[in-house]
Amino acid sequence: MSSKLLQTVFLQSRLHPDLVDYFDLAGYCDCEPSYAQIRSRLQYLLDSYLSPHILSQRLIDLPQQFTQPQPRPWETINWQAINPDQIIGIDPQLFLSVIAASVEIEAPIRAYSQLSRQYLAEIHPAMTHFLGGCYNNEGKLIEMGVWEKEERQHAPAFRKIYRQLTGEDSAPQPNSIVQLPSSGSPVTDAYRHSLRRMTTEWSAVAVYLWLMAHSTGALQQAIAQPLQDEVNHLAKFWGISRWGFQDTLSHRCTGMVMQSAHMFDHHRGDRTAGSQVFSLRNLGYGPELGFAYWQVLRRLCRWHQHLSQGMLQELFGERPQLAAASVG
Numbered sequence: 001m002s003s004k005l006l007q008t009v010f011l012q013s014r015l016h017p018d019l020v021d022y023f024d025l026a027g028y029c030d031c032e033p034s035y036a037q038i039r040s041r042l043q044y045l046l047d048s049y050l051s052p053h054i055l056s057q058r059l060i061d062l063p064q065q066f067t068q069p070q071p072r073p074w075e076t077i078n079w080q081a082i083n084p085d086q087i088i089g090i091d092p093q094l095f096l097s098v099i100a101a102s103v104e105i106e107a108p109i110r111a112y113s114q115l116s117r118q119y120l121a122e123i124h125p126a127m128t129h130f131l132g133g134c135y136n137n138e139g140k141l142i143e144m145g146v147w148e149k150e151e152r153q154h155a156p157a158f159r160k161i162y163r164q165l166t167g168e169d170s171a172p173q174p175n176s177i178v179q180l181p182s183s184g185s186p187v188t189d190a191y192r193h194s195l196r197r198m199t200t201e202w203s204a205v206a207v208y209l210w211l212m213a214h215s216t217g218a219l220q221q222a223i224a225q226p227l228q229d230e231v232n233h234l235a236k237f238w239g240i241s242r243w244g245f246q247d248t249l250s251h252r253c254t255g256m257v258m259q260s261a262h263m264f265d266h267h268r269g270d271r272t273a274g275s276q277v278f279s280l281r282n283l284g285y286g287p288e289l290g291f292a293y294w295q296v297l298r299r300l301c302r303w304h305q306h307l308s309q310g311m312l313q314e315l316f317g318e319r320p321q322l323a324a325a326s327v328g
Contacts, residue, residue, distance in 0.1 A: 024216045025224060033089040038288050041213040042295065049224075049231055050205070050299045052306065058235035059307075063315055065236075066126040069146040072232060074153070074225045081218035082164035090214040090285065092165075098211060099162050104172040105204075106154040106226075113148040115179065119193035122186050127240060147233060154226040161222055187245075194241040195252070199259040201234035202300075206292040213288075238300060243312035244319055249304050253297065260293075 022029050027044035030037055087095045117132035133145035155172075162170040180196070183189055208227040212220050241247075313319075 055235040058232045059239035071149045077222045078218045086217040086219035102158040109151045123190045150229045195255040199256045204230040210292045
């Protein structure tokens, strides 16, 4: 559907409230969308939440977060308005499986943040504090990192969504944290961890966009909040790692695809709901989700071309000497 027609539908919906269900955060909404319509909704969401301007603004915000950390405020969510009728164009049980998987994958945030501290402490202390907070000499947490503050809202949000849709509480299984074997080089290990962190954020963005394409109303609006956090974090990780490691785009994308394959293998054989997300190809929704992954990466690659070293150096200063080593 053209943008002009979408605008017409939106204007008509303001004059005729009975049409409002046909226009939501993903554009034109059909109660039983075709594959082509889902792709159109994904493109609409990508334009809305992953534009170059938005990615640049999220990155430019990072130096301020180093000195004056402030979590991104969420929009108000009408939890009571969420209902199963807002799931569209997909088997509701599969949709619920993905929501349950999101609870599990988002749950061990403290473990994630501590792992990042371990890898980045010698490379970039300010980014380490952004991720994992500040600790005293006795190892006691003094202040939680902004990244952890934002991420720790996600599991409870998806748990609330699950409860509203089913009337039951989810019973998440702890998601295991995979620590990569040491290469013997702190720079190489930090780079590989950065790739893994970007891959998890990339995966979250793609999956949440896909969930939004298959939802509407209050349900869709609720998923939009963790989505925006993940876009925010993905832009920050992508930009500062580009500044710190100066890797080539092909090297980065290859590394992220390989990390994604490792994540697939890790989740495919587990007993958690997360395994359902990684078996979508067996249920007919693989092309949709693959399209979401590809389009998110494509947008990042386009934006990457505008991240000049001069601009990045103006944002973050001179690179730490340790991180200036080549990563291949």
